[in-house]
Amino acid sequence: MHHIRVLIVGRHALLRDALTAVLSAHRTIVVVGQTSRESEAPRLVAETCPDVVLLEPSHRASQKVVTRLRRAAPETAVLVVPRLIPSLAEPELCRLGAHTCLPVNAGRDGLVAAVTALVPSRRPESAEPSVPCLSPREQEVLSCVESAMTNQQIAHCLDIATGTVKAHLHSIFRKLDAVSRLDAVTKAAAYGLLP
Structure with a gap:
């Protein structure tokens, strides 16, 4: 079974812990780390190799972080978690490379659906496993x-x-x-x- 690897980045510990609890309850999602510092996100992405980064945006720093994440790991999806941010910031973050912004009223099922939608589907469970090709x-x-x-x-x-x-x-x-x-x-x- 393929596990979707998620890294959570956000200032507020309560939000990070809540997101971790919701996502960890889903059998195909693994939270590989979390940080309160946006500046640590690119390093943690390189270390933990997540499929998705959940980003609770701060102010101007988020725009720089999204740009750095997209350069460092273009295959990693960025999902912006809603916060008290101006509505103009969400389109700007998407323009810079965030894949989507979670609606404020998404709820638990909406969060899980958004995370799983960002990861390309894998082969069916019943298919014969193929040997990965490593360089x-x-x-x-x-x-x-x-x-x-x-x-x-x-x-x-x-x-x-x-x-x-x-x-x-x-x-x-x-x-x-x-x-x-x-x-x-x-x-x-x-x-x-x-x-």
């Missing part, structure tokens, strides 16, 4: 992960930038439908992708 570099990165190396150690070992390691990990997580480093290594071993 040679992704296999090298995964072998380093199997050896419990940090991103910085992998970058040094493979003579690439730490950001490149994070991009490879994001791709590996998606291809293997993994929710953690350990899950990625376990699934890759099951598919016979590791030596």
